[in-house]
Amino acid sequence: MYMSIQEPLSPAHKYYLDGYYTHKFSEKNSSKINELIQEIMVGNIRKGFSLVSKYPETADLRPFAADYDEEILDFLIKTGAYDILRKLTGQDLYLYHVQLRITSPSSNLNEKESYMDWHRDSYYKGGKRIGFFPPVHKIMFYPDFEKKEDALRLIPGSQKADLHADQTYQNLLNNFDKQLIQNLEEKRIPYSNDQVVIFNAAALHAAGVNQEFNRARLIYSFLTKDQLETVEEQHKNLSKTFYNKVT
Secondary structure, three states, X not given: OOOOOOOOOOHHHHHHXXXXXXXXXXXXXXXXXXXXXXXXHOOOOOOOOEEEOOOOOOEEEEOOHHHOOOHHHHHHHHOOHHHHHHHHHXXXXXXXXXXXXXXXXXXXXXXXXXXXXXXXXXXXEOOEEEOOOOOOEEEEEOOOOOOOOEEEEEOOOHHHOOOOOOOOEEOOEEHHHHHHHHHOOOEEEEOOOOXXXXXEOOOOEEEOOOOOOOXXXXXXXXXXXXXXXXXXXXXXXXXXXXXXXXX
């Protein structure tokens, strides 16, 4: 018989078990990045940049969101989010990708499914690895300009489940993952101006369903130093830029 853990858990221990952690900070530290995002959302975009659809009815800032304004990288430092990520994982992880994405109610696949429904970023399919191993760790910021809605949904602990237990796939999920989603309680992360969510991208997760408003999210993705050697030069350059900021 399994026994519940009785001793107090550190944030790093909770992150290991649950695969996610919400980091709180002063809302004043998001005021500048929120002004920047709101300008982009209403179409006041600087020369050389544009909003490009990656998924139907969504818009990503291109060519490279990290180059748009220094605040996009400084936000990770002033909120302490990057330091928390290092403490949670016990690793020096390297920023390799930044995305600013805008969605709307028309981005949803239907009334119950968002543009990005349940999935893992790292998994096995047909005997082959998909995504990075070890998995990417992400820091997500979901600014709140309207009333509260769910931004992200997660299945806590699913990052530790056996990723190749069942290779019977239909679309992005195998039967094993479908059972996890049906039988385990999900965690819902709301849009908020005073927190980021840090998570292991091998965990089962889904974007929240947009109900009424256009919404934005900043997505920061991190790799190990060895993994960084396999990515394109533009991602290596981003990593060097951010590394110089934090050292």
